[in-house]
Amino acid sequence: MKDLMNIKHCGECISNLPIFRSLTEEQSEMINTTRCRVRYRPGETIFKQGTAMTHIIIVTEGLVKVYLEGINDRNLILRFARPVAMIGGPGFFTDYKNHVTTMAIEETSACFIDVNTLKEIIEQNQNFAIALLKWVNSHTLSTYTKFIELTQKGMHGRIAGALLYLHKEVFFDMEGGFRINRQDLADLTAMSKESGIRILKELKDENLISVVGNYIVLNDIDRLEKISMKG
Amino acid sequence: MKDLMNIKHCGECISNLPIFRSLTEEQSEMINTTRCRVRYRPGETIFKQGTAMTHIIIVTEGLVKVYLEGINDRNLILRFARPVAMIGGPGFFTDYKNHVTTMAIEETSACFIDVNTLKEIIEQNQNFAIALLKWVNSHTLSTYTKFIELTQKGMHGRIAGALLYLHKEVFFDMEGGFRINRQDLADLTAMSKESGIRILKELKDENLISVVGNYIVLNDIDRLEKISMKG
DNA sequence: GTATTTTGTTGATTATTGTCAATGAATATT
DNA sequence: AATATTCATTGACAATAATCAACAAAATAC
Incomplete structure (x- = not known):
């Protein structure tokens, strides 16, 4: 019976997120009875910028990218998310629209x-409201870092910064390296794909990183950090 | 007696902000008894990035800029604020630090x-917590716009966008134009002061704007909007 | 297994933007 | 009023980064 229920939702996903700790039994149950789990293949869009915001998701398996669709088909990746992570958006309590697009990169469960x-729960539970405020504010904090990253660093610094972000904040629990394609790396650093490729090659030629296809390993974190600082 | 009280705080400033509408009498009183009003001269720092976040402010007179202090003494202006506006920050509920610097541009009361x-009030009053969430989310929204603005537009588009922002969102209630110095315009658009000056001159030469010293009037909003769109 | 499409790579060129230096104008200081 | 000091302006130049085109490699479709 319990296994059957797990088909509908993802079991205990919300208990793995600190933000949901403050929920009462009853409130957890409210969420559990309405939520449901969906699987996505790589390349599938989960939320599309501009549509109505009816749900938030919790990524329980896989990998997604969250990005802004900008001018002339250019995208700006704001973050990557791996389990267990919540994907909300600034439409909550404002215009209830999705202001970012969320796409599965790997086979993903959400x-x-x-x-x-x-x-409804926020209206009942102040602690949860505060947890949400905290969550939103910590995201704003990363956003500020990203502003400096993108507007005040040269391409070398941006690529180094992006690699360090992926290594330390996205794939922190992975042995060795991680995978990312060239276009995504470019969209993460606000530069053209060709420029991204060139910088990546330079870093590889200096043995700061190893690259095999889309698989990247950071060999010299310290020097990458120096490059990221200066630019 | 009432006048004497106004020396300590700014009278009814919080009643002019929608975000404080949900406060009870008692909660308003809690704020009124602890808050106090401070005057700043142009160039004075109100909050300094990196210091402890002990207060938020409400700007009741004057003009302030809110900016990130980045690399190599370069600043990135996130917003200008005029009365009546609240200046908070993402340190709230996270690390209680100021992550932005706030500086008076004109003679300012805060x-x-x-x-x-x-x-304490947030813990008591869910509606206020929600109002705050709404406020934070609407700021995140502007942040997203700014990302596209700064990373996907050329200098012409960025200057046009900045001028429209100043005209429509900061000085919307002013007849004619507004004042901004060249460095601030550059810090708002993430370019060098010299580049900013050159673009400004081009816009002036095409009669899209009038410039007399630091005073700028927008003559052709439509064409500026077109420039802002395309870049 | 071959064809087709996507993704990655490289070089040449152009466009964009920043830096530096010199100078003028405006403002503040003594 | 004379002197600093800051702010604005301009041109020349260098650095940075995007675009374009051609091609290679890998993945996908047929």
């Missing part, structure tokens, strides 16, 4: 939570 | 509100 349910 | 008082 657990959908209805925003109205969430809203 | 009303200081203690973050602990604020925190």
